[in-house]
Amino acid sequence: MADLILALDFGGTKLTAAVLRASALRTESPNWQAKQRVFTPSDADARYELTTMIELGHALLGDEKPLAVGVSFGGPVNYATGTVRLSHHVPGWREFPLQERLEAAFAASARVDNDANVAALGEWRLGAGQDVDTLFYITVSTGVGGGLILQGRPWRGYEGMAGEIGHTVVAPDGPMCLCGKRGCVERLASGPYMAHDYRTQLQAAQGRPPKGAITGKSVAEAAANGEPIALGILRRGAWALGVGIGNVANLINPQRFVLGGGVTKAGVLWWDEVRRAARETAMAEVHFDVVPARYADDAPLWGAVALVEELV
Amino acid sequence: MADLILALDFGGTKLTAAVLRASALRTESPNWQAKQRVFTPSDADARYELTTMIELGHALLGDEKPLAVGVSFGGPVNYATGTVRLSHHVPGWREFPLQERLEAAFAASARVDNDANVAALGEWRLGAGQDVDTLFYITVSTGVGGGLILQGRPWRGYEGMAGEIGHTVVAPDGPMCLCGKRGCVERLASGPYMAHDYRTQLQAAQGRPPKGAITGKSVAEAAANGEPIALGILRRGAWALGVGIGNVANLINPQRFVLGGGVTKAGVLWWDEVRRAARETAMAEVHFDVVPARYADDAPLWGAVALVEELV
Numbered sequence: 274m275a276d277l278i279l280a281l282d283f284g285g286t287k288l289t290a291a292v293l294r295a296s297a298l299r300t301e302s303p304n305w306q307a308k309q310r311v312f313t314p315s316d317a318d319a320r321y322e323l324t325t326m327i328e329l330g331h332a333l334l335g336d337e338k339p340l341a342v343g344v345s346f347g348g349p350v351n352y353a354t355g356t357v358r359l360s361h362h363v364p365g366w367r368e369f370p371l372q373e374r375l376e377a378a379f380a381a382s383a384r385v386d387n388d389a390n391v392a393a394l395g396e397w398r399l400g401a402g403q404d405v406d407t408l409f410y411i412t413v414s415t416g417v418g419g420g421l422i423l424q425g426r427p428w429r430g431y432e433g434m435a436g437e438i439g440h441t442v443v444a445p446d447g448p449m450c451l452c453g454k455r456g457c458v459e460r461l462a463s464g465p466y467m468a469h470d471y472r473t474q475l476q477a478a479q480g481r482p483p484k485g486a487i488t489g490k491s492v493a494e495a496a497a498n499g500e501p502i503a504l505g506i507l508r509r510g511a512w513a514l515g516v517g518i519g520n521v522a523n524l525i526n527p528q529r530f531v532l533g534g535g536v537t538k539a540g541v542l543w544w545d546e547v548r549r550a551a552r553e554t555a556m557a558e559v560h561f562d563v564v565p566a567r568y569a570d571d572a573p574l575w576g577a578v579a580l581v582e583e584l585v
Numbered sequence: 586m587a588d589l590i591l592a593l594d595f596g597g598t599k600l601t602a603a604v605l606r607a608s609a610l611r612t613e614s615p616n617w618q619a620k621q622r623v624f625t626p627s628d629a630d631a632r633y634e635l636t637t638m639i640e641l642g643h644a645l646l647g648d649e650k651p652l653a654v655g656v657s658f659g660g661p662v663n664y665a666t667g668t669v670r671l672s673h674h675v676p677g678w679r680e681f682p683l684q685e686r687l688e689a690a691f692a693a694s695a696r697v698d699n700d701a702n703v704a705a706l707g708e709w710r711l712g713a714g715q716d717v718d719t720l721f722y723i724t725v726s727t728g729v730g731g732g733l734i735l736q737g738r739p740w741r742g743y744e745g746m747a748g749e750i751g752h753t754v755v756a757p758d759g760p761m762c763l764c765g766k767r768g769c770v771e772r773l774a775s776g777p778y779m780a781h782d783y784r785t786q787l788q789a790a791q792g793r794p795p796k797g798a799i800t801g802k803s804v805a806e807a808a809a810n811g812e813p814i815a816l817g818i819l820r821r822g823a824w825a826l827g828v829g830i831g832n833v834a835n836l837i838n839p840q841r842f843v844l845g846g847g848v849t850k851a852g853v854l855w856w857d858e859v860r861r862a863a864r865e866t867a868m869a870e871v872h873f874d875v876v877p878a879r880y881a882d883d884a885p886l887w888g889a890v891a892l893v894e895e896l897v
Contacts, residue, residue, distance in 0.1 A: 349870065358870075407743045419836075423740065430838020431719045434871045437835040442828055442866050445756060454866065516754055523749040524731075524833060526742020554754050554766065558661060558670075559746045 277306065278585060279330050279339040279379065280577035283346045284388070285362045285415075287312045288322060290329035291574050295340055295585045298578070303399065307333045308574075319357075319365030327378045334379075340585040342375050342383035343577030345391035352433055355385045384580045388412075388573045389436055390427045392566075393420025395576030396531045400567035405528040409521055410566070411438055413514060414534030417459040421525065439463070443516040461513035464489025464536050467506050471495070474502050493539035507539060511546035518547065519554020522561050533566030589618065590897060591642050591651040591691065592889035595658045596700070597674045597727070599624050600634060602641035603886050607652055607897045610890070615711065619645045620886075631669075631677030639690045646691075652897040654687050654695035655889030657703040664745055667697045696892045700724075700885045701748055702739045704878075705732025707888030708843045712879035717840040721833055722878070723750055725826060726846035729771040733837065751775070755828040773825035776801025776848050779818050783807070786814050805851035819851060823858035830859065831866020834873050845878030 276296060282289040291308035309329050313322060330342075348366065349358040355372020375383040386394075393402075393410035402408040402422065410420045417439030421428040429435055439459035440452055447456025448470070460466055471492045475483040495503035518530055530551070536543070548563050555561070568575055588608060594601040603620035621641050625634060642654075660678065661670040667684020687695040698706075705714075705722035714720040714734065722732045729751030733740040741747055751771035752764055759768025760782070772778050783804045787795040807815035830842055842863070848855070860875050867873070880887055 405743075421836075423735070428735065428837070431717075431840040432838055432870070432872060434868065435836060435838040437868060437871070440835045440868050441832040442755065443757065445828065446758065452868065516757065520753040520832060521836060523752045524733075524747060524836060525740070526744055526747040528743040556746065556749060556752050556764065558744070559749070560744060 275338050275340055277334060277337050277339050278578050278581060279334060279342045279381075280574045281326055281330065281342065281344045281375070282388070282573045282577065283322060283326065283344070284573075285347050288326050288329065289570075289574060290326060290333055292333045292339070293578055298582065305574075309333060313363070317363055319360070319363060319369055322363060323371070323374060327375075330379060339379055339381045341581035342379050342381055343391075343579070343581040344371065344375065344383060344385040345388045345573035345577045346371065346385055347388045350385050350387045350433065352384075352386050352390075352429055355383065357385070382581070382584050384584070386427065386429075386580055387433070389418040389420040390429060391420070391576035391580060392533065392568075392572035393422050393436070393531075393576065394427055394579045395568060395572045395574070396533070396566055397422045397425065398579035398582070399575045400572065401531045401564050402529055407527045408529040408531055409436075409438075409518075409525065409527045410531045410533070411514070411518070412534040413462055413464075413532060413536040415463060415465055417463050417514070421527070423527075438517045438521060441517050441520065443513050443520070447513075456513070458513050458517040462510040462517075462536065467492045467510050467536075470506050471503055474506070478502060489536055490538075493536075493543065496542060497540050504542075507543055508546050510536070511539075511543045512550045515547045515550025516554045518551035518563065522551065522555040522559045526559055526561075528561060530561060530563045531566050532563065533569065533572055537565055587650050587652055589646060589649050589651050590890050590893060591646060591654045591693075592886045593638055593642065593654065593656045593687070594700070594885045594889065595634060595638065595656070596885075597659050600638050600641065601882075601886060602638060602645055604645045604651070605890055610894065621645060625675070629675055631672070631675060631681055634675060635683070635686060639687075642691060651691055651693045653893035654691050654693055655703075655891070655893040656683065656687065656695060656697040657700045657885035657889045658683065658697055659700045662697050662699045662745060664696075664698050664702075664741055667695065669697070694893070694896050696896070698739065698741075698892060699745070701730035701732040702741060703732070703888035703892060704845065704880075704884035705734050705748070705843075705888065706739055706891045707880060707884045707886070708845070708878055709734045709737065710891035710894070711887045712884065713843045713876050714841055719839045720841040720843055721748075721750075721830075721837065721839045722843045722845070723826070723830070724846040725774055725776075725844060725848040727775060727777055729775050729826070733839070735839075750829050750833060753829050753832065755825050755832070759825075768825070770825050770829040774822040774829075774848065779804045779822050779848075782818050783815055786818070790814060801848055802850075805848075805855065808854060809852050816854075819855055820858050822848070823851075823855045824862045827859045827862025828866045830863035830875065834863065834867040834871045838871055838873075840873060842873060842875045843878050844875065845881065845884055849877055
């Protein structure tokens with residue numbers, strides 16, 4: 274008897290497929306039946322990714338037909354039609370009817386949404402937001418993205434563009450972002466931008482380029498060791514995110530903020546400053562907590578399951 | 586036959602009651618059957634306001650029992666219980682069971698919500714938002730408040746505190762607000778704060794206090810005449826509001842922003858700058874329009890009607 278849900282995650286650099294028995298969703302800690310991840314070559318296009326993902330899915334399913342296919346996509350998606358709007362990383366995805374193609378390939382209903390919305394749903398249904406109705410999920414990583422769950426349902430906005438906390442402005446006199454604005458949260462709080470600013474400031478202080486690769490992680494490590502330049506950059510990033518969170522609290526009044534992504538591993542200094550700035554920015558009458566995500570890489574996969582749960 | 590809806594608006598300085606025939610809601614431009622407004626003395630307390638409002642209501646209703654009572658209150662409200670949390674202007678309202686008292690006084694069901702949520706609902710149901718599903722309403726007046734309509738229903742937040750765009754921070758190095766934060770939208774964009782800054786800057790420029798009373802309106806008038814200090818202050822207020830609007834667009838992605846309140850009468854200069862800053866702050870993929878409210882003083886009353894429409 275068919276009992277498998279297929280979950281697919283189209284990431285910027287990797288493709289992941291996993292299958293779950295639907296009956297497992299009624300247990301306290303559901304586990305994957307099987308999961309497989311492949312890294313995509315840098316010249317991959319949409320056709321390559323789709324073909325690879327369909328092969329992964331069929332390999333995991335064996336001869337079984339899935340009950341439904343839930344999909345996380347790393348870029349803007351029109352949820353209503355199941356069409357990818359575009360990918361910033363991989364060519365060929367513009368206006369791509371992903372839901373339709375997957376429904377044909379697996380002979381089952383599919384639902385497609387962007388990774389931030391799906392991860393928010395995963396954390397709400399099975400992760401750090403299980404006991405609240407309303408949460409804002411933020412991933413702080415290469416970029417800063419967000420997803421909003423209102424009374425147990427994703428709020429996608431009128432065009433599916435809601436949740437973009439990374440592109441809210443918190444420091445209009447701050448440094449310029451690639452998005453064309455100054456002082457948006459992503460410009461100050463994302464890993465690559467913190468690394469960029471650390472490189473620049475180290476070079477200015479030492480008169481020569483720093484040795485070795487500098488990443489968001491090295492900023493966090495140097496800050497943990499008390500290196501003052503790194504400390505300043507990490508604190509400013511945490512502050513910017515905290516102001517963004519406080520602004521969201523005043524506007525939307527969610528019960529909880531769930532934070533995932535590599536930068537959230539930066540340590541207690543970072544968390545303290547995020548929470549302090551968020552609390553200071555929010556009105557006294559507005560209450561919320563700020564907690565780490567339960568899932569790291571798997572949040573979009575679990576969310577993809579939650580996306581189709583009502584279909585099975 | 587009973588056919589009257591009673592709408593009540595508890596404002597900071599005035600009380601308004603109005604009655605509408607329910608059948609009028611099925612016409613294109615419903616009109617009040619009768620309306621009455623009284624100004625409250627500066628020493629009024631909650632008991633005085635409630636008694637006065639009940640008298641106004643009975644006077645308008647004559648012998649008729651209303652179908653329902655919709656209420657706008659100028660302060661935070663717990664919508665679920667119909668309890669006023671507090672009033673910043675009038676003593677005695679803390680944790681006041683307003684819905685219960687009005688239901689007893691009029692022998693009809695009542696619903697109570699804060700003025701910004703109610704005005705948002707009024708503009709959505711009968712005003713400038715009639716043709717959209719999802720809008721953000723902003724009143725720019727003595728303060729800057731907001732209300733959010735998602736798919737035709739108010740989004741109040743987990744504690745009923747959503748919509749507070751006035752207390753989002755857009756200029757963290759800006760001037761200090763009474764709320765304890767620097768550079769929140771209200772500090773820069775509200776009428777009294779613009780007037781305050783104009784007085785201060787005029788005095789600094791002229792070496793003596795300016796003659797006569799300076800209000801938000803005088804700043805707008807002086808700016809329209811090209812007076813450079815007033816122009817700078819009005820532009821900065823409009824810019825701050827525009828950044829706040831752009832941030833909301835990125836976070837919530839509503840289809841429309843509806844702006845009401847005295848400051849929105851400041852003229853084309855102000856509107857142009859609000860729209861420019863909002864457009865510049867929002868992501869390129871995020872679309873919305875920014876339009877004037879249809880109702881001035883009456884938005885909360887029409888919203889109070891909409892609040893109970895499903896009960897009648």
